[in-house]
Amino acid sequence: MRIVWQSLVVINCLISSPLLAQNPTIGIEQFDSWIFQGTLNRDQAKTTLESRIDLEITRISQTVSLTEEQKERLKLAGRGDIKRFYDRVEKARQKFLSMGEQWEQNRINEAYQLAVPLQQELRNGLFGETSLLQKVVVSTVDEEQAEAMRQEAERQMRLRKESAVKVFVANLGRQVPLTSAQRTKLTDLLLEKMKSIGREDAYIYYLVSYRLSEVPRDSYSTMFDEMQLKAIDQATRQGKGMKAMLKQQGLLDDEL
Amino acid sequence: MRQVALIFILLLWFDRGVAFGQVVIKAVRAQAAPLKAAAIEEIKDKPDKPPQAPECLRPLINAELSFVKRVCEPTDEQMTAIVEAAKEAHKAMASIITEQGQAIAWRPGDAMFMGPNQERISTNPFRRVREDIAKLLKPLISAEQYAKYTEEAELRDLYEQDAAVGIVLDMIDSRLVLSVDQRNEIEKKLMTGWKELDLLWLQNYRHNPQYMPTMPDQLITPSLSASQRALWTAATQQKVTMYANLNQGNSSGFTEEWIKP
Numbered sequence: 443m444r445i446v447w448q449s450l451v452v453i454n455c456l457i458s459s460p461l462l463a464q465n466p467t468i469g470i471e472q473f474d475s476w477i478f479q480g481t482l483n484r485d486q487a488k489t490t491l492e493s494r495i496d497l498e499i500t501r502i503s504q505t506v507s508l509t510e511e512q513k514e515r516l517k518l519a520g521r522g523d524i525k526r527f528y529d530r531v532e533k534a535r536q537k538f539l540s541m542g543e544q545w546e547q548n549r550i551n552e553a554y555q556l557a558v559p560l561q562q563e564l565r566n567g568l569f570g571e572t573s574l575l576q577k578v579v580v581s582t583v584d585e586e587q588a589e590a591m592r593q594e595a596e597r598q599m600r601l602r603k604e605s606a607v608k609v610f611v612a613n614l615g616r617q618v619p620l621t622s623a624q625r626t627k628l629t630d631l632l633l634e635k636m637k638s639i640g641r642e643d644a645y646i647y648y649l650v651s652y653r654l655s656e657v658p659r660d661s662y663s664t665m666f667d668e669m670q671l672k673a674i675d676q677a678t679r680q681g682k683g684m685k686a687m688l689k690q691q692g693l694l695d696d697e698l
Numbered sequence: 699m700r701q702v703a704l705i706f707i708l709l710l711w712f713d714r715g716v717a718f719g720q721v722v723i724k725a726v727r728a729q730a731a732p733l734k735a736a737a738i739e740e741i742k743d744k745p746d747k748p749p750q751a752p753e754c755l756r757p758l759i760n761a762e763l764s765f766v767k768r769v770c771e772p773t774d775e776q777m778t779a780i781v782e783a784a785k786e787a788h789k790a791m792a793s794i795i796t797e798q799g800q801a802i803a804w805r806p807g808d809a810m811f812m813g814p815n816q817e818r819i820s821t822n823p824f825r826r827v828r829e830d831i832a833k834l835l836k837p838l839i840s841a842e843q844y845a846k847y848t849e850e851a852e853l854r855d856l857y858e859q860d861a862a863v864g865i866v867l868d869m870i871d872s873r874l875v876l877s878v879d880q881r882n883e884i885e886k887k888l889m890t891g892w893k894e895l896d897l898l899w900l901q902n903y904r905h906n907p908q909y910m911p912t913m914p915d916q917l918i919t920p921s922l923s924a925s926q927r928a929l930w931t932a933a934t935q936q937k938v939t940m941y942a943n944l945n946q947g948n949s950s951g952f953t954e955e956w957i958k959p
Contacts, residue, residue, distance in 0.1 A: 609865065609897070613901075616824065
């Protein structure tokens with residue numbers, strides 16, 4: 443495949459950020475695109491979410507054997523989660539529509555804040571721990587199955603943590619040259635300190651650097667030379683500075 | 699590039715490593731023949747320019763030299779010679795920066811890179827820098843030092859590949875739900891079979907999970923069930939390619955600089 447770069451047509455797609463909303467006419471489509479991240483419209487997102495119910499059931503079936511009746515109950519619960527989400531979307535849309543047509547910057551931000559929780563919810567997945575689907579799972583399986591599922595959830599969590607930590611350390615290593623021994627020690631330290639981690643991928647780097655910022659410096663300072671440590675200090679400062687954003691994204695929900 | 703739009707995405711927050719944020723999406727319909735013709739016209743009759751050491755690669759070279767310093771522990775004399783050789787190698791790297799409008803070869807699954815000023819980079823700059831430094835090192839250090847460098851560089855590559863494959867597996871799993879055995883099987887194949895994979899490039903997809911890179915299907919589909927294959931076909935209909943962007947800025951705080959601007 444050959445690509446002729448000159449032929450690229452630039453489309454400004456920063457529609458998911460209110461910063462770009464300089465145009466004072468903000469319509470409901472723009473509002474929807476904040477929630478659905480511009481790539482899906484409401485109907486497409488619904489279809490995708492419905493297919494995710496099947497994936498969730500497949501995931502559960504890999505751990506415990508489900509009867510057709512159980513699967514149907516889970517499907518119904520999953521549809522309930524989608525309906526509840528779309529009810530919240532509709533409520534937010536109505537609120538947005540009631541905001542009128544005068545769009546000064548502060549009102550744009552106000553409208554955007556209406557969309558953010560829904561955008562976040564969608565990105566984190568509708569079928570998490572507090573979902574109807576998971577509640578029905580809990581009430582559907584027996585003790586043995588519940589234990590198998592708990593172990594599977596732990597395995598998934600461990601994979602997510604390992605993946606996040608490796609990505610962070612590998613990237614750090616491209617900026618701050620690390621020996622294999624340093625990489626291994628830092629990986630082990632972070633795996634030990636990382637608490638739960640969600641399915642949200644976009645902010646993982648910041649989340650891990652934030653977690654590193656919580657680790658007492660003394661516990662890793664001897665691993666690195668002065669020059670490396672200075673750079674790691676900067677990474678942890680950046681991580682710390684992301685706390686509000688990570689909180690807003692719901693990634694620090696395990697914190698008190 | 700059939701009937702679907704080919705969307706190019708560029709993450710602009712790469713500060714000598716990684717950062718995420720501002721996303722600019724460039725899109726082109728593959729059928730945009732008039733634009734393509736105009737672009738080909740641009741390629742013609744470009745006057746030759748003297749090659750200049752690409753500034754966007756300097757941080758990568760400096761990082762690699764710092765890596766050399768830590769894993770080989772060269773003497774001051776050795777390090778001076780290494781830095782001098784690296785300066786020459788840096789100049790020779792001008793060839794990987796392509797001219798505006800110049801077509802470059804690209805195969806599905808190849809990572810794609812741009813410089814901070816939208817310089818088009820025709821090959822993986824991390825790999826190119828590492829390969830060039832490895833070549834110039836050999837005659838300048840002892841066999842023991844070189845063996846140490848090779849060992850450490852291989853371990854680093856393996857770690858990065860492992861991290862990148864982890865991202866790919868998460869992408870596949872989120873769409874198909876892989877069993878433990880399937881995940882392990884695909885992981886093994888990707889670790890050895892997808893050498894063009896790059897961590898920075900892939901993270902763009904991590905940041906934009908609605909998109910998927912073009913993947914080497916032959917490493918993935920044999921491990922899938924019939925229903926997963928159908929889902930995979932649907933999920934990979936829209937071919938999306940994102941460009942990793944190298945930013946000149948050094949926000950990492952790592953200030954060791956062997957080659958200065």
